Amino acid sequence: MLSRQPYSGLSRKLVLAFDVGTTYSGISYCLLDPGEVPKVQGVARYPAQEHVGGDSKIPSILYYDNHGAVRAIGAEALQEHIIEQAEEEGWTRLEWWKLHLRAKHLAASHITDGDIPPLPKGKTGVQVLGDFMRYLFQCAQSYIEETHANGANLWKSVGNSIEFVLTHPNGWEGPQQSQIRRAAVLAGLIPDTTAGQSRVQLVTEGEASLHFCVANVLASDTLSGIPIVESPAHEGGVASDGKGVIIVDAGGGTIDLSAYSMSLSSSLFEEIAPTQCRLQGSVFVTRRAHALLKKKLDGSLYGNPDIIEQMIGIFDKTTKLRFRNAEDPSYIKFGTVRDKDPKCDIRSGQLKLQGQEVATLFEPSVQGILEAIEQQRKVAQIPISFVFLVGGFAASDWLFASLQAHLQPLGINFCRPDSHVNKAVADGAVSFHVDHLVHKRVARYTYGLSCNVAYDTTNPEHLARRKTAYHRPSGRLMLPNAFSPILTKETRVSECQEFQREYCRQLLSYHECTEVEVEIMSYRGADHEPRWTDTDPKSFSTLCSVRADTSLLAKSLQPRLAKTKGSVYYEMEFSVILLFGLTELAAQVSWTEDGVNKRSPAVVVYDEEVEEA
Numbered sequence: 001m002l003s004r005q006p007y008s009g010l011s012r013k014l015v016l017a018f019d020v021g022t023t024y025s026g027i028s029y030c031l032l033d034p035g036e037v038p039k040v041q042g043v044a045r046y047p048a049q050e051h052v053g054g055d056s057k058i059p060s061i062l063y064y065d066n067h068g069a070v071r072a073i074g075a076e077a078l079q080e081h082i083i084e085q086a087e088e089e090g091w092t093r094l095e096w097w098k099l100h101l102r103a104k105h106l107a108a109s110h111i112t113d114g115d116i117p118p119l120p121k122g123k124t125g126v127q128v129l130g131d132f133m134r135y136l137f138q139c140a141q142s143y144i145e146e147t148h149a150n151g152a153n154l155w156k157s158v159g160n161s162i163e164f165v166l167t168h169p170n171g172w173e174g175p176q177q178s179q180i181r182r183a184a185v186l187a188g189l190i191p192d193t194t195a196g197q198s199r200v201q202l203v204t205e206g207e208a209s210l211h212f213c214v215a216n217v218l219a220s221d222t223l224s225g226i227p228i229v230e231s232p233a234h235e236g237g238v239a240s241d242g243k244g245v246i247i248v249d250a251g252g253g254t255i256d257l258s259a260y261s262m263s264l265s266s267s268l269f270e271e272i273a274p275t276q277c278r279l280q281g282s283v284f285v286t287r288r289a290h291a292l293l294k295k296k297l298d299g300s301l302y303g304n305p306d307i308i309e310q311m312i313g314i315f316d317k318t319t320k321l322r323f324r325n326a327e328d329p330s331y332i333k334f335g336t337v338r339d340k341d342p343k344c345d346i347r348s349g350q351l352k353l354q355g356q357e358v359a360t361l362f363e364p365s366v367q368g369i370l371e372a373i374e375q376q377r378k379v380a381q382i383p384i385s386f387v388f389l390v391g392g393f394a395a396s397d398w399l400f401a402s403l404q405a406h407l408q409p410l411g412i413n414f415c416r417p418d419s420h421v422n423k424a425v426a427d428g429a430v431s432f433h434v435d436h437l438v439h440k441r442v443a444r445y446t447y448g449l450s451c452n453v454a455y456d457t458t459n460p461e462h463l464a465r466r467k468t469a470y471h472r473p474s475g476r477l478m479l480p481n482a483f484s485p486i487l488t489k490e491t492r493v494s495e496c497q498e499f500q501r502e503y504c505r506q507l508l509s510y511h512e513c514t515e516v517e518v519e520i521m522s523y524r525g526a527d528h529e530p531r532w533t534d535t536d537p538k539s540f541s542t543l544c545s546v547r548a549d550t551s552l553l554a555k556s557l558q559p560r561l562a563k564t565k566g567s568v569y570y571e572m573e574f575s576v577i578l579l580f581g582l583t584e585l586a587a588q589v590s591w592t593e594d595g596v597n598k599r600s601p602a603v604v605v606y607d608e609e610v611e612e613a
Contacts, residue, residue: 026042046075057392060252170256244259250399289361296344324401331350447522482531501576502573514554523540
């Protein structure tokens with residue numbers, strides 16, 4: 001187990017972590033008491049939850065009535081009287097709703113918004129997330145108050161200063177992080193203030209899962225006998241005795257892969273490859289099964305949509321998890337002994353599926369994981385020694401066996417921790433807050449600025465763009481659409497490492513100088529040195545805008561006479577400073593005044609993807 005030091009804070013603190021999954025969700029927490037060693041605990045009891053255990057999670061299901069009010073959430077939504085009332089009163093049942101918040105740039109040709117159950121009229125995905133997190137918060141409060149000695153007073157002592165760790169898939173970026181923060185406000189977890197937002201930390205599901213594996217597997221004695229694969233040290237300082245570790249968090253909607261270097265003599269980890277995120281979680285196996293049954297039963301007495309839905313529910317809960325051998329048939333037991341149709345392989349209330357048919361349903365998910373592993377192995381500069389499979393989908397023996405068959409011949413140690421892997425993200429999120437093991441991360445894309453450059457008559461590229469040239473107020477000839485990279489793809493970045501680019505603007509009014517807004521672009525194409533944003537425009541997108549108050553800088557500016565007769569302009573020279581090594585992007589603006597470098601805090605604003613209400 002991971003060795004932790006006693007909490008050095010001066011007062012008690014509560015950390016709550018929410019793992020809101022596509023199919024199931026969970027809560028973990030930690031009470032930080034001065035002088036005591038932190039212990040990660042899980043909420044193991046929820047309303048209407050029949051089975052209580054250390055791996056307790058609730059389904060990510062909500063019911064809304066026709067007025068948009070929440071009527072049931074989680075295990076309560078599965079109660080028979082709730083289902084009956086929902087049918088009678090026409091409530092809207094929501095599941096897989098988290099996929100409405102997905103990053104639209106993710107490779108997902110197999111899914112569209114039309115494939116996901118629609119949101120209730122007038123509701124956005126952020127509002128649904130807020131409703132769900134409000135419920136999780138209530139569950140956490142009830143559990144802690146009922147479980148801990150003097151729990152009500154305990155909660156009262158920390159209730160207004162709780163720190164939250166909220167997880168999200170690896171493929172979610174700034175816009176999705178902004179949505180999560182808005183949902184936290186809607187849920188009433190925090191006030192919408194700077195101080196309130198400072199009590200929220202966001203972490204990828206992959207990094208949270210790493211912390212879980214470190215605490216439960218990597219730090220254990222079971223690995224002491226496995227030799228370390230030596231590799232030469234490389235730029236960035238990864239130790240030559242490091243082990244490469246890939247964490248595969250296989251969930252309901254996404255499969256997140258993260259690669260790290262590990263040294264047994266150190267508790268610090270570094271990303272060694274860009275994270276991967278594939279929309280090939282367990283729900284997509286179920287979706288493919290639905291398409292298979294619809295085709296298989298078309299024209300039969302059992303082709304009724306309600307019957308197929310019943311079969312799919314049984315497949316999802318039993319057949320999918322029990323499938324182990326492609327040579328053996330699988331069964332969906334849905335009816336009575338009187339239900340039979342030999343043409344459709346239905347006998348005694350059971351639908352028979354050939355093992356190869358079921359294996360085909362898993363194949364895109366298996367291949368997606370293997371492709372992502374190979375991409376990370378290719379980029380990582382040290383050999384991969386371990387691959388750990390966690391998450392709810394990890395319970396599938398077929399998924400585990402399929403990956404093992406590929407990885408074992410490569411000499412990779414592949415395993416799935418047996419300590420409630422479906423709670424890896426929630427427990428790991430608390431560990432992220434307490435232990436903070438990762439201190440370097442890898443850039444997934446190339447980031448930079450779209451800018452103007454001085455026209456150079458000796459540059460062939462500039463000559464080809466002569467028609468787009470324009471004059472600044474100073475009279476200087478400029479070219480638009482140039483790209484100035486700040487951080488290139490696959491660069492390893494420490495948390496405190498700053499990246500900055502100088503910027504020069506010529507503005508015609510003093511008022512324009514009191515605030516700056518700079519767009520940060522991301523480049524997702526194959527070019528290692530993109531120079532112009534208009535040569536491959538589909539590969540460029542606006543990541544965010546950095547806004548800063550520059551009124552202090554403006555006071556030092558003097559008007560200049562423009563080349564245009566009778567007009568003046570102001571020239572601003574400043575630098576945009578970005579910190580990419582954190583779990584969220586941070587920014588500042590700096591300038592030099594009387595030989596002294598000065599800084600101003602900046603706000604990172606995302607142009608969020610439009611949600612349909």
